[in-house]
Amino acid sequence: MRDENKAARQEKIEEAAYAVLEAKGYAGTSMLAIARAARASNETLYNWYGDKTGLFKALVVRNAEEVRTLLQEGLDSDASPLEILQALGPRLLALLVSPRAIQLNRAAAADPTGELGAVISERGRETVGPLIGAVMERARKDGALRFDDTGAAVGLYLNLLVGDLQIRRVIGREPPLDEDAINSRAAQAYERFLRLVA
The missing domain is CATH 1.10.10.60 (Homeodomain-like)
Incomplete structure (x- = not known):
């Protein structure tokens, strides 16, 4: 074929x-x-x-690739690190609360082997986190951000951006977000992050 x-x-x-x-x-x-x-x-x-687990692992990998690609392209470009971070926010949030991501997280919660959860973690935060960290470290080197611990800075940003929103979507306690709500939340997270570390 x-x-x-x-x-x-x-x-x-x-x-x-x-x-x-x-x-x-x-x-x-x-x-x-x-x-x-x-x-x-x-x-x-x-x-x-x-098998079924292999199929759902493939779905997780495909879903996570978009954000990894966006970050890598940003790192390879001439854009400023803060421009990369600002552009990332809405796309990352949209991906994390998308119907597909919510379905995959529900599947991981129902998977008794824990394999899907491990793949989501590995392809999600464990892959994307270091790339966000690289963007932040570049911003620190340029004098745009001040922080001591890169992992803590990434965690702070993700907490401001996502918080418990994804888990609330997974358990059905939060309705889907439209594009305006996603953009607004991402902009607010970016502004608050800058207030704390710029």
């Missing part, structure tokens, strides 16, 4: 996986149900993903 055809098939399978997950929850989701929804063979799913 040509690469573009395989990519299109994978996208269809992954969309079907989200649809089945939303309808049946993680425990009720099976590879067969996803294969039927995607109009793919069960054998194809097992060949490509190994």
Whole structure:
């Protein structure tokens, strides 16, 4: 199968996986149900993903790649570190509270093996955190930020940006945010962060 055809098939399978997950929850989701929804063979799913956990791990990786790419492109560009941080906020928040991220976090909470949670942590904060830290360290070097501990600065920023919003979305206690609400919260987090460390 040509690469573009395989990519299109994978996208269809992954969309079907989200649809089945939303309808049946993680425990009720099976590879067969996803294969039927995607109009793919069960054998194809097992060949490509190994098992249900492998499929959901692939979803997590794809979901996290967007933010990693954004940060890496920022670090490789001539943009100022504060411009990178300001541009990151709305996109990172939108990703973290998106329906897909919420579904994946619910799946991780229902996964008795803990494997999905480990992948979410590894591909999420453990991958993105150091990149945000690199942006902040560059801003510190330029004299735009003052902090002693990079990890603490990253944690402060993420707490201001996300707080308990994602978990409240996961447990159904917070409605979805529209673009205006996301932009407003991200701008507020950025301004508060600068007040504390600029």
